[in-house]
Amino acid sequence: MYMPLPAQPGLPPVRIDLYSDTHTRPTAAMRTAMLAAEVGDEQYGDDPTVNALCDRMAALLGKEAAVFLPSGTMCNQIAVLTHTRPGDEVLCHETAHLVTSEGGGASALSGVNLLGLRGAEGQFDADAVTEALRPRTRNAPPQSLLSVEQTTNIAGGAVWPVAALDAVAATAHGAGLATHMDGARLFNAVVASNQPVGAHVRGYDTVWVDFTKGLGAPLGAVLAGTSTFIGAAWRWKQRLGGAMRQAGMCAAACLYALDHNIARLAEDHANAARLAAGLARVPGLAVQPPATNLVFFEITDGRFPIEELALRARRAGLLVSLLGRNRARACTHLDITAADVDDAVSILTDAMKAG
Known part of the structure; x- marks a missing residue:
């Protein structure tokens, strides 16, 4: 912490x-892009720059739809709220951002238990997932979600190998769990591994990317998943604070980052x-x-x-x-x-x- x-x-x-x-800090060129952005009311889907960002990120991540949110922490919390019900259990690494750095949000907002798995460099393997699975009985909390973090922050910015990501996702899906990726520094992993972003996220039902870290934007993250999931996520966005209205100025910074700040x-x-x-x-x-x-x-x-x-x-x-x-x-x-x-x-x- x-x-x-x-x-x-x-x-x-x-x-x-x-x-x-x-x-x-946003560069001069990023600020210029922000000033030139077309804007509208994001609440009603009328902001063309936000729409362009969400469409681009959904396509890039291989998902059906996406939603623009103020922060990565909000992405994680909305993902947990949408994937789970109170009393459920979420599997993640014991050093995950969900556990250490989000103010206990998963328990306070979703009413779920976070089961921290162990493993070197903030990662766990498929065997660890199998060992953590509980019997589906009335006595055990229902396990509904597995979350990974790419890259692993507290573990030193380590990169999950794509094969390991695929293996834990397959194990979770085989047990009936949904899968989620905290992709705060996902593009760092993409550049370091020389593997395309689609390879990292293909096993994950939902994934988000933060634009305020290495990509250099002043605000914003995008959460992607199925159209049904994003529709439900929008309801939680509304409950947690609503739309950002003329958010195209911020979305323009994120689009600029995609064009200029990944490589x-x-x-x-x-x-x-x-x-x-x-x-x-x-x-x-x-x-x-x-x-x-x-x-x-x-x-x-x-x-x-x-x-x-x-x-x-x-x-x-x-x-x-x-x-x-x-x-x-x-x-x-x-x-x-x-x-x-x-x-x-x-x-x-x-x-x-x-x-």
């Missing part, structure tokens, strides 16, 4: 923001590898080799808490995030250059030396 830095007045401005790819994710991955290589040379730091754009590191010699290292870095203008005990994360994105990475390595090296 994310942990805030201790409050401290008088800190300088952030020069290098590695906290999250959600901190990206360049490889640059973020290269910068993450560069950062990890630099930090691995710092005495007292252990670094998890990144699979995509997330670099996790920890202090191994106990010289001071990881919070102290993050605070020292923040005083030098570098912002990283803290995830759990003695673990920090640096996230590369489109606002970070190779020079920024080298500067970050220098700052953290000096911070580790400080008395």
